[in-house]
Amino acid sequence: MHRFANPARFLKIANAVLPWAAGLSAVCFVAGLYLGLVASPPDYQQGDTVRIMYIHVPAAWMSMFTYSTMAVAAAAALVWKHPLAEVYAKAAAPLGAGFTALCLLTGSLWGAPMWGTWWVWDARLTSVLVLFFLYLGYMALVDAFDDPARGNKAGNILLLVGAVNVPIIKFSVEWWNTLHQPASVFRLGGPTIAASMLWPLLLMAVAFQSYFFAVVILRIRAGLAARRVQTLRLGQAG
Amino acid sequence: MTSSSPFTGRDLLCLRGGRLVFQDLDFTLAAGGCLTLVGPNGSGKSTLLRLMAGLLKPLRGTIAWDGVALAQDPEAHRARLHYVGHLDAVKASFTCREILSFWAGVRGVADRAAVDRALAAFAIDTIADVPGRFLSAGQRRRLSLARLVAAPAPLWLLDEPTVGLDRASVALLEGAIARHRADGGRVVLSTHIDLATPGGAVLDLAAFAPAEDDEDGAEDAA
Amino acid sequence: MLRLILRDLRLVLRQGSDATAALMFFVLCVVLFPFGVGPEPNVLMRIAPGVLLIAALLAALLSMERLFQGDFEDGSLELLLLSPLPAEGVAVAKVAAHWLVTGVPLMIVAPLLALLLRMPVDQLGLLVGTLALATPLLSLIGAVGAALTLGARRSGVLLPLLVLPLYIPVLIFAAAGLDAGLSGLSPRPHLLLLGGMLCGALVLAPLAIAAALRAAHE
Structure with missing residues (x-):
């Protein structure tokens, strides 16, 4: 059936990529964690707590990356009715939410020793928190319909609305933050970062990225299989 | 036409x-x-x-x-086109005449006489001023069908x-x-x-x- | 389109609606705050802008769920989408009607409540002006959520989850404008930003609402 022609081609490529992505992820995780947690020097100011960065920063990158790809996929699904795009957005959402949660959690853990508090209404933290809510809203919306096609479509529209809003929210939160400047704000990312810290950070970023690809491929495969099962069950050999 | x-x-x-x-x-x-x-x-x-x-x-x-x-x-x-589906689009608090003239108006027919003709065509002229909540299923359906006559398509x-x-x-x-x-x-x-x-x-x-x-x-x- | 707005207004007059409930909610919500934080005038004045805006936001959201629901359930929405009116026009008309029955009453009642919260009288004009920009935004953004959740299970819980994060910028700029007024600064930049957002939303929100309404009828 032509509806599955495209996904079939995708599955072929995906199955070839999957072991590589998974392998790369595993290698980079081991290397990155070793370099980050053992081999790299502690920060002269923050001591060992700086090592949280090796999880926190890649998670933050991935949370943004995932949302933007989902928004692009949503546009593709709405405009070109590409069946794979919807499956992708749906598959990536929990991952994005997970990265965002991880970012918030590690940020909070990092904040406790550094700022003396678990939470600061810092512009970055706040926008990440809002991003987390956008993920949750998308997932709840997609699941809320008896007809999955309807849920996907509503979700796609929401993703696009969200994509327009993310910059506005980011801007507004920064504006708001400068109005109510908190007493002590620690800002990450001085002008330079030592190579001994940059390498593990980049390795971890690659690890997160390839982990994302591996899991997203698995989830897309599962999503396509679920569609297939439903079609077969309704008496339609594919 | x-x-x-x-x-x-x-x-x-x-x-x-x-x-x-x-x-x-x-x-x-x-x-x-x-x-x-x-x-x-x-x-x-x-x-x-x-x-x-x-x-x-x-x-x-x-x-x-x-x-x-x-x-x-x-x-x-x-x-x-006119479409009559499973639902009759009857508002409980509007009378038959109001409902019908709204739908005719949406299609650019503001003529009272046309609405009256449509009501008569489906024998609901006698209940034209009854609010939707008192209509039976058959009356609702007739009101829905009257849209066909009220605004030609x-x-x-x-x-x-x-x-x-x-x-x-x-x-x-x-x-x-x-x-x-x-x-x-x-x-x-x-x-x-x-x-x-x-x-x-x-x-x-x-x-x-x-x-x-x-x-x-x-x-x-x- | 005007006809649709008038019909919605008449509908509200006939059967009362969530709009009156939303207004009552707004009043009660604001009145509760002094009980929660104490009657200290300085404290009340300090939190007045935030309290009024958050209460207005929640009140707008409360009445939002039914915006398309009634027409969706009885088939009117389907007929409207099949009428010569473009779907975007239907969206604008519904939102305009919603704003007229919730946003405008909120703007009228808000100054009275602001006095209860010890806001200075010379700030009331600014309050109404800010609400005049903020409430249509709330209606427009909320209507996107209402259209998206049409026919969903648990749409009552889902709607706030979708819409509240999107309300944050409105809240920030409106509150900042009022705060600036209270502390003797010019609220102009904040209001201009709100106005800019309103212009953007006036263009984009009807497109999103129309797309969502069409999706609800596929």
Whole structure:
């Protein structure tokens, strides 16, 4: 059936990529964690707590990356009715939410020793928190319909609305933050970062990225299989 | 309105909720024509009517009016059709006359007389000032059908229009359809009872169902 | 379109609606705050802008769920989408009607409540002006959520989850404008930003609402 022609081609490529992505992820995780947690020097100011960065920063990158790809996929699904795009957005959402949660959690853990508090209404933290809510809203919306096609479509529209809003929210939160400047704000990312810290950070970023690809491929495969099962069950050999 | 431009569907294939409803479906409807859709539950009668209305889009194939595909000019198509679905769009707190004049007004008919004529055509002129909440199912359906007469449109798409109607009301509907066709209008309708449509064609959707359709799937209303 | 707005207004007059309930909610919500934080005038004045805006936001959201629901359930929305009116026009008309029955009453009641919260009288004009920009935004953004959740299970819980994060910028700029007024600064930049957002939303929200309404009828 032509509806599955495209996904079939995708599955072929995906199955070839999957072991590589998974392998790369595993290698980079081991290397990155070793370099980050053992081999790299502690920060002269923050001591060992700086090592949280090796999880926190890649998670933050991935949370943004995932949302933007989902928004692009949503546009593709709405405009070109590409069946794979919807499956992708749906598959990536929990991952994005997970990265965002991880970012918030590690940020909070990092904040406790550094700022003396678990939470600061810092512009970055706040926008990440809002991003987390956008993920949750998308997932709840997609699941809320008896007809999955309807849920996907509503979700796609929401993703696009969200994509327009993310910059506005980011801007507004920064504006708001400068109005109510908190007493002590620690800002990450001085002008330079030592190579001994940059390498593990980049390795971890690659690890997160390839982990994302591996899991997203698995989830897309599962999503396509679920569609297939439903079609077969309704008496339609594919 | 009396143009001979055909309303056609070619090679239609429709998928609902991952299920193939019908395929390779063709139809042609000339001015003054009537097409009665028959077929078991789930064979896609409602779906086809919604395709014709432009609410749904076929996965494959085209529906065209005078050779112009619906997708190219959806607004012109909406202006020339009336759709009566399962729901009657009756507001509890508005009277029959108010409801009907609103729907006529949406289609650019602000004429009180036209509304009164439509009310009379379906024998609801006696209850014209009764609020919607007091109407019986049959009266609601007649009010919904009165929209057809209140604002003229060349194409009527009627999804089970006889549900809830008594025999006398069915006769009124048959009369309205006959007059509409005599004026060059076209009608597509689905029905379970025998509705007299002299000279009308019948389209049996079971013929376009995909093979081995053994499901009990209820007709897609949504 | 005007006809649709008038019909919605008449509908509200006839059967009362969530709009009156939303207004009552707004009043009660604001009145509760002094009980929660104490009657200290300085504290009340300090939190007044935030309290009024958050209460207005929640009140707008409360009445939002039913915006399309009634027409969706009785088939009117389907007929409207099949009428010669473009779907975007239907969206604008529905939102305009919603704003007229919730946003405008909120603007009228808000100054009275602001006095209860010890806001200075010379700030009331600014309050109404800010609400005049903020409430249509709330209606527009909320209507996107309402259209998206049509026919969903648990739409009552879902709607706030979708819409509240999107309300954050409105809240920030409106509150900042009022705060600036209270502390003797010019609220102009904040209001200009709100106005800019309103212009953007006026263009984009009807498109999103129309797309969502069409999706609800597929």
